[in-house]
Amino acid sequence: MDRFIGYVKIDTQSDPESETTPSTPKQWDLANRLVEELKQIGMEDVTIDEHAYVMATLPANVPHKVPVIGFVSHFDTTPDFSGTNVNPQIIEDYDGKDIVLNAEKDIVLSPDYFDDLLQYKGQTIITTDGNTLLGADDKAGITEIMTAMEYLINNPDIPHGKIRICFTPDEEIGRGAHQFDVQKFGAEWAYTMDGSQIGELEYENFNAAGAVVKVQGKSVHPGYAKDKMINSMYIAQDFINSLPRLETPEHTEGRQGFFHLTSIEGDVEETKLQYIIRDHDKTHFEARKQMMKDLASEICSQYDRDCIQVEIKDQYFNMREKVEPVMHIVELAKEAMEAVHVKPIIKPIRGGTDGAQLSFKGLPCPNIFAGGHNFHGKYEYVPVESMQKATEVIVKLAELTAKKYE
Structure with missing residues (x-):
């Protein structure tokens, strides 16, 4: 929770009118912080290129050959709504009632309108203060990948092959994969941690x-x-x-x-x-x-x-045609979710994802939930327990992949 809040307080809004990559200088602020944090937790081969793409490696801890898998999230936030001075609110033990985001402006996050809230009764929910978006899209994904890597480093008894991770700029303006060096990344397949509600697993998009x-x-x-x-x-x-x-x-x-x-x-x-x-x-x-x-x-x-x-x-194009020939990577994600008691929700994305462009660049890349809801606006929120489960899914995916190839 502290890690996530630290990320969302850094403004990383992208700009579709800009011709540079990243499209805004402020995206470097979080990118550089992520580089330092990856080094601190013990990741290897930590790099950042001239376009702010951050990559790192978790070396294999098993003797047998395992396909290299990857996890990807983006650190920019949408230009559709302000991401400046994000002030997260923490609602513990949510009671299923209205959440007042901003009393002065009468901005209320209500389950009468956003009924998905009701499935998180009793959980801890992080919301906005009604003035900005939250940034769970996709700083929740970054939080989950970073936390999962740290967990695997601190628990070397969990078997895993080589894992590559990448944090990207400018996904929200459709350019997140444009400067992504697939060959340098070196994974056989990957997963974007960029879906919404808990359980989402997607390999079709617009x-x-x-x-x-x-x-x-x-x-x-x-x-x-x-x-x-x-x-x-x-x-x-x-x-x-x-x-x-x-x-x-x-x-x-x-x-x-x-x-x-x-x-x-x-x-x-x-x-x-x-x-x-x-x-x-x-x-x-x-x-x-x-x-x-x-x-x-x-x-x-x-x-x-x-x-x-x-x-x-x-x-961009529908990644389905690139993922269907390697459907075992979707089945692995499904199995990982079930193993940590998350019910998979397999459905098409009514939008796009870096994974679509990456799939067409030769890196098949289904999309896994990051846990947030109501992206791109002041009603955005994320349950902490959903982020924890997404982290568990990453860890389990690493473990299952290693065991499948023993």
Whole structure:
């Protein structure tokens, strides 16, 4: 708990507008602290590169050959909500009632709205003070990996092969794996500790793309605008309303994909729309991208001018196709959870993970729970017992892998 609170008090918010890696200088603050802590607990080959990727090794303590496995978490927090001056609140022996995060602003974490809270009655919960996010995404994962490595070092009777760990910047802006040196990491497979509630085990995620839609109008004096003015905002409105209204985040779940309008910026002359496109199914994903292009062409033909430009960039793909050929790594994680009395919840991620990009770079990388809830906002919280269980899962995975290859 002390380790986690120490991490979340360091502001590591990433910046999508930056072109550097890490995207913000303040991410170095925690990265450098992690390097020192890894050395202090006794990890070997501790390195930090020019992009702030922190790697370290726990050498094998068994004589037989065991595949090298890895554990990965990111230290940046989302740009969607403030991570400055995080002030964690500790709720011991949670009673199942409302938690007042900020009385002055009347900000309440209530099980009436966030019913997942009720499964943690009697546990210790760490929350925000209502002014910032918490940073359990993914400083809980870092805490768990660090604590598990320290435990294995202090308990050499637990057999394990060589373990590699990596802490990364900029995951929250989709770049966490961009500068990840898979060859240097040297693991046969790995696990990101970046899931949400206790028990989550995921090897499917969205295919993802970002789209920028630029709409060109024609601005003239409104008093003399008849048959001359073309208002780009009205054309943009046509575009927005022509996409399937129910295929948006607030109307979808499970493996259902969506179009998500994230921002609008415009005037009469030009309007810019920013979308993210998501779908678990690759065929549906490609169809969504084509739908946006076809819609733009159709609207342009109605105005008899080239008034809409659509630029689409792929961001990441569904790791399922890379993990399914090595499903034993998922089964190992499932077995480790069951061994420490955690019920596995295997489901697709409605989002992305560094593990998706790493899987396509040759490092199969399913995702394991880190324990937090309500990421990216002031209602974020994490039960301490969930972090403890995630730590136990890491230790057990190391032990089971060594025993499987005796």
